[in-house]
Amino acid sequence: MSKTIETVDDVVIRFAGDSGDGMQLTGTQFTNTTALVGNDLSTLPDYPAEIRAPAGTLFGVSSFQLRFSSWDILTPGDQPDVLVAMNPAALKVHLKDLKKSGLIVANTDSFDDKNLALAGFAGNPLADDTLVDYQVIEVPITKLTLNALQGMGLTQKESVRCKNFFALGLMYWMYSRPMEPTEGWIKQKFGNEPKIAEANDKAMKAGYYYGESTEVFASRFEVKPAQLKPGLYRNITGNEATALGVVAAAKKAGIPLFYASYPITPASDILHNLSSYKNYGVKTFQAEDEIAAAGVAVGAAYAGNLAVTGTSGPGAALKSETISLGVMLELPIVIVDVQRGGPSTGLPTKTEQSDLLFVMYGRHGEAPAPIVAAATPADCFHMAYEAARIAVKYMTPVYLLTDGYLGNGSEPWLVPDSKELPTIPVTFRTDPENFHPYARNENNVRPWALPGTPGLEHRIGGLEKANITGNVSYDPDNHDFMVHLRAEKVAGIAKDIPLQEVYGEQSGDLLVMSWGGTYGAVRSTVDRLRKKGYKLSHAHLRYLNPFPRNLGEVLGNFGTIFVPEINLGQLARLLRSEYLIDVVQFNKVRGLPLRSTELEQAIVKTLEAIPANGKRS
Amino acid sequence: MAGTNGNGETLKQSPAQPKKYTAKDFASDQDVRWCPGCGDYSVLAQVQRILPDLDVPKEKQIFISGIGCSSRFPYYMNAYGIHGIHGRAPAIASGVKSANPDLTVWVATGDGDALSIGGNHIIHALRRNIGLKILMFNNRIYGLTKGQYSPTSELGKKTKSSPFGTIDYPFNPVQLALGSGGTFVARSMDRDPKHLQQVLLRAAKHDGTAFTDIFQNCNVFNDGAYFLYTEKDTRPDNVLYVEHGKPLVFGKENDKGIKLEGFTPKVISLKDGKHSISDVLVYDETSYELAVLVATFGDRPGFPMPIGVFFKADRPSYEKMMTDQIEAVTKKRGAGDLDKLLKSGNTWTVTAN
Structure with a gap:
């Protein structure tokens, strides 16, 4: 049976289910395969802080959003085109984000009374008119998985656990992806459990052929590879x-890398990765607490290693006193803060940009420290490298700000050759x-x-x-001298960092000024508005302290400065106090990346408020 | 001004045959600023005296401290040093030692620094058996902040912050170190220089964490805290020198001993005609059980204060296992190549067309 293949150029899929349903794994597999097919992509994993929240509940829903396209994309997308809902709670939580007339693939087996009640549905949304605005494809995923695995001698529980592979196979069929990469991965991952490997493989294929053979699907889709810059790519998370x-910075500097850290969401993956690079001479030290991790880094720096300590907000606070010591000792230490929602424990698995002022000012005494921030998942490589370069050249602690979205999100990365690195x-x-x-x-170092x-x-x-x-x-007098000297040393780094670039016209009525992980959302919004004829430019900051030395001039070239942030205006505050200018703020602190549509509306409103502006005539 | 950031030379090797040092070689040019009569002077002097016996060049000795009177220690040593922040010396020292296991790393700390604000770091350093020589100056008081009670102050002690007496039970540092997995746990006293030197020398040569609880007199805020144990006339009847392979005897005429009845230790008289030296427990510093038991003596009424090396075990150190693991993985996987690492994972090539 052959079905028509429709070519589309941009798709957003969201896999959603219980935190035990394996949605992160499903999403990651789909992502890796999609990368190999050659699409540009961007991902947004979103999972609860609880490891296994009670099954079927709204707060236990885990999701993985993936956008892939045949052109260059910058964000994981605001609204999914497709929602794979493994249970009613997943549908309930994510329905509001789905595009009108978007596609819902629902696992009907989980839409029983108990799960419907847990999700807070009064009736069955598959049966009533809740979903009239959408295309719904009902698939008894659990039952079909069980059928496919019959006679394998697995327990019911083991078989049911394979249902995410069924869903994955179905999506592979729907978007014309090859199954081989996942087949290979299954073999490697479950090498010691051949039966489980076979079951997962079978479930995936059952899903794929289900799409092929049933009448439910009239057509499938194809997304042609993106025209990316030639070279070797890999998909990479922040x-x-x-x-x-x-690792690269340490190698290029010719000194050993020493990473001291205490596990904390969403930064732990840095520790996981580095602890597997032993044969690169990397030393990792899982300290007893955040303070110890910072102290160990101080000691390793004194002993001549590239000392790095990674954490997230609460840990950054605990390390603060030790980083002040690092400022006094003038030792090179890189502190990575993968920002998450705060204050306190806040939203451990969600993203935020609310530690900027903390790393800028959150130390006792006059304790200046350089700050750099990554713009995209792949840019984390370059800014981590920069942080290390600045730290050892200027003998100072340096903060690298990333965030939960950048840390867990991924995108294709054009892998550099180590020879090209500074x-x-x-x-x-x-x-x-x-x-x-x-x-x-001569640099006061x-x-x-x-x-x-x-x-x-x-x-x-x-x-x-x-x-x-x-x-x-x-x-x-010596203290007064030293306080000034330490401040001047850090301020002097401005001459050693790139000038601030402006995207679009170099002067005009409106400059959108962003920093950190909002790059993709802001740049694509600015682009869209420019295509619609609006006149505006964009500057994205990756150096937060010191600022690029031409930043004052850049700001002076625009009538209005619009600053979108996932906080209450922390960069806005720095710009105001540093340059004595006012700025227009846009602040959404939802624990999620900025939504392009909201941002667009806010920018248009600002543009329209500028006298004699608006659209280009 | 010469001495800017480097001059391109590679690190010189230390001479193969270390020069013979004297105690004076380890004294820095800084004036020592402890109160006259402070017990810290003695600890400083004994450390400087034993260092020449270690055959470790001066440049490989590093002293790391936290905050408190005793933590000024590194400034007075002609060696490398970091005067750190309150309680964190073991963490900073762990970074130094694991980055460069070739260094002899000392930690100078106090009862407040080590057991109160830095309690977490002390227990974890001991647990890891990382090669730090921890000297805990235990004066049972906060000196630098002028006289508040510390975590080793005895219950009921009246201090500036406890005018009606403390209601905090004190730590027994030896028990704490043993409970944390310490592989060298000892106690000595500022006013017994010979003993202190012996213990410090053994601590210095120990592979792994060496913890020494040093009774130290603060003559300003807690004068005489240990006089019962340190002064000539009272010491013999109140101090039990614990030595490996020797019977646990004490007293002016070695006339008292410790006997074990089941699990219960008893103080016996060797003069009463009922007991002889053969009844006395012979100490074995490799026995964890004995160490744990004898560590309690200081808290038992009628028992002498035990001093000496309580426990010594040979266990691979943290830095050794760290180095070995790196070597093993490198052997197995081959020395890492940066470009290979960058280009690992699921990669694909985009060609121009």
Whole structure:
């Protein structure tokens, strides 16, 4: 039976089910296969903080959204075209996001009275008119999976667990994806459990052939490969990219990488990745707490390693005192903050941009520290590399801000050749002649002198230091001098970072100014508005402290500055205080990436409020 | 000003034959600023005295401290040093030691620094058996903040922050270290320099975490806290020197001993005609059970305060296992190639067309 194949160029699928249904795995498999097919893609995993929330409940729903396309995309999409709902709760939670007339693939087997009640449906939405605006495809996924696995000698429970592979197979069929990559993965993953491997494989194929053979589906779709820049690509999450970025920086600097961390969502994957790179000389240290992790990093830095500690908001707060010590000791340490919803435990698995002011000012005393922020999952590689470069060149703690969306989200990454990466020169002081631990070079940077070096025995510590000698000093004028010196050293990094680029016209009425993980949403919105004829430009900041040295000039070239953020206006506040200008804020703090549609409306409103502007005439 | 960020030279190797040091070689040019008469002076002097016996070059010695009077220690040593922040010395030292296992890493800390604000780091350093030589200056008081009770102050002690007496039970640091998995657990006293030197030398040579609880007199805020144990006339009857392979005897004329009846220790007289030296328990520092039992003596009425090496076990250190694991994985997988790593995973090639 052959069915028609419809070509589409942009699809957003959301897999949703119980947190035990394997939706993250399903999404990841679909993503990897889609990457291999050559589409551009962007993903948004969204899962509850609970490991296994009670089955069937609304708060136990886990989802994985994937957008793939035959052109260059920047976001995982606002509204799915397809929702795979493994149970009523998944339907309930995600229906409001689905595009009108979007497709729902529902596992009818789970739409029983108990699950419907748990999801808060008064009746069965598949039977009443709840879903009239959508196309609904009812598939008894559980039953079909059980049928497919009959006679394999599996328990009922084991068989039911394979149902996500059935759903995956069905989607593979629907979007004309090959099954081979997942077949290979199953073999590798379940190598020790051949029966489970076979069952998952069978379930996937059953799903695929179900699509092929039933009358339910009239047609299937095809998304042609995207025209990406030539080269070798891999799909990468932000956390993977961060891990690779610091490994690369250490290799290029010719010093060992030392990662000290305490597990915390959503940063733990960095620790997981780095702990598997032992044969790259990477040392990882799972500390007893966040404070210890920072302290271990301080010690490793003193001993000459590229010291990195990773965390998220609550951990960043705990590390604060130790990072102040790092500022006083003038040692290179990279602190990765994968931001999540706060305050307190907040929304551990959700994204936010609310630690900017914390890493800027959240240390006692006058304790300046450079801050860089990644724009996309793959950009985490480059900004982690930059953070390391700045840290060792300027002997200072440096913050790298990413966020839950960047950390867990993924996109294709054009893999760089290590030869193309900027050099990171490191020289350790070895000459005892005239050695002083707090002597300065032309950048106000003190020497890196490692314990173990004969003749350089010296003591450093948290007490204020006399410049040059590094001896303890309570002298008032020396303290005043040192406070200024530390601030100037960090401010001076501005001459060593790229100028701020502006997308679109270099001057005009409106500049949209964003930073961090909102890049994709903001750039695609600006693009769309420009295509509609609106006149506006976009600048995305990756260096937050110090700011690029031309930023004041850039801001001065525009009548209105519009600053969208997933916080209450933290960059806005920095821009106001640094440049004495006002800015228009757009703030949505939902624990999710900004929605392009909302952003578009807000920008249009701002544009229309600008006298004699609006559309280009 | 010379001495800027590096000059391109590679690290010089330490001389194969370390020079013979004297205690003076380890004294820095900084004036020592502890109160006159403080017990810290003695600990500093004993450390400087034993270092020449270690055959470790000066540049491989590093002293790391937290906050408190004793934590000024690194400034007075002519070696590498970090004066850290309150309670965190074991964490900073763990970073140094695991980054460079070749260094001899000392931690100078106090009873407040180690057991109160830094309690978590102390127990985990001991648990990991990481190669730190922890000197805990235990004066049972907060000195630098001028006289509040500490986690080793005895119950009911009147201090500035407990005018009616404390209601906190104190830690027994030896028990804590044993319970945390310490592989070298000892106690000594500032006013017994010979003993302190012996213990410190053994601590320095121990592979793994070495924890020494050092009774130290704060003559300003807690003067005489240990005089019962440290002074000539009272010491013999109140201190039990614990030594491997030796019977547990004490007293002015070695006339008292410890006998074990079942699990219960008893103080016996060797002069009463009922007991002889053969009844006395012979100490075995490799016995964890004995260490745990003897560690309690100081808290038992009628028992002497035990001093010495309670426990010593040979267990692979954290840094050794870390190095070994890296070597093993490298052997198995081959030395990592950066480009291979970057290009690993599911990759695909986009060609121009």
